[in-house]
Amino acid sequence: MAVIAVYSVKGGVGKTTIAANLAWCSAAISRRRTLLWDLDPAGGAAFLFGLDANDPDRAAKLFAGKGGPDKAIRPSGFDRLDLLPADESLRGLESQLLALGKRRRLGKIAQALSREYERIILDCPPVLNEVSGQDDFAANHKQHPPILPVLSMYDARRRLHKETRAEWPNWPVIPMASLIERMADTKRPAGALAPSSPQAQSFARLWTAVERKLAKG
Numbered sequence: 001m002a003v004i005a006v007y008s009v010k011g012g013v014g015k016t017t018i019a020a021n022l023a024w025c026s027a028a029i030s031r032r033r034t035l036l037w038d039l040d041p042a043g044g045a046a047f048l049f050g051l052d053a054n055d056p057d058r059a060a061k062l063f064a065g066k067g068g069p070d071k072a073i074r075p076s077g078f079d080r081l082d083l084l085p086a087d088e089s090l091r092g093l094e095s096q097l098l099a100l101g102k103r104r105r106l107g108k109i110a111q112a113l114s115r116e117y118e119r120i121i122l123d124c125p126p127v128l129n130e131v132s133g134q135d136d137f138a139a140n141h142k143q144h145p146p147i148l149p150v151l152s153m154y155d156a157r158r159r160l161h162k163e164t165r166a167e168w169p170n171w172p173v174i175p176m177a178s179l180i181e182r183m184a185d186t187k188r189p190a191g192a193l194a195p196s197s198p199q200a201q202s203f204a205r206l207w208t209a210v211e212r213k214l215a216k217g
């Protein structure tokens with residue numbers, strides 16, 4: 001089992017979109033049993049698959065230590081892909097997610113889920129991006145987790161984007177495109193909506209790069 005965290009220093013940069021599309025690629029292209037785990041109560045990863053993420057009665061309180069994840073997990077509507085919607089006990093507590101107890105809890109739950117899933121994709125809240133968070137994470141895992149930078153919402157008409165791409169030609173690129181934005185209304189990832197589109201292919205290439213990175217360890 002491998003855990004892939006999608007994070008960035010900013011909000012609104014395409015993290016949730018990338019997490020949702022990567023999760024679909026994992027399940028549909030690599031045919032792996034995959035869980036998309038929404039760690040951002042404001043993020044709406046489950047919403048992108050048509051699930052109401054904010055049902056207070058059904059939301060688990062995983063991080064409050066109440067119950068296991070199985071009751072909270074929902075089918076996505078796509079084969080081999082399940083969703084773990086944002087956790088009620090995370091609401092307002094994002095800043096505490098880095099607290100040691102919460103991280104241990106995350107690790108413990110992920111461990112328990114490793115029997116059922118080959119890939120767990122985390123859609124992270126912006127707070128997980130703090131440098132201190134990464135250091136803690138690395139210390140916890142006794143090594144740096146491999147990192148794969150991505151140029152998200154790439155717009156070739158913008159000079160800064162072009163310059164960044166020229167500087168880092170090997171970084172995977174996800175283009176700025178209305179087809180990608182449409183996942184919010186269609187509830188379908190780019191690969192399901194338009195499999196041969198350049199947008200769907202950009203996510204497939206990113207997923208291949210992730211799998212390659214995992215294989216190298």
Ligand SMILES: Nc1ncnc2c1ncn2[C@@H]1O[C@H](COP(=O)(O)OP(=O)(O)O)[C@@H](O)[C@H]1O
Nearest residue numbers: 011012013014015016017153175176177180181
């Ligand atoms: N590659 C893209 N092209 C066009 N729109 C995008 C792209 N990625 C994300 N968006 C849109 O930008 C907004 C923020 O994306 P989101 O994935 O929620 O960002 P984050 O999770 O970083 O806050 C959403 O409306 C989403 O549909």
Ligand SMILES: [Mg+2]
Nearest residue numbers: 015016040043
């Ligand atoms: Mg998000």
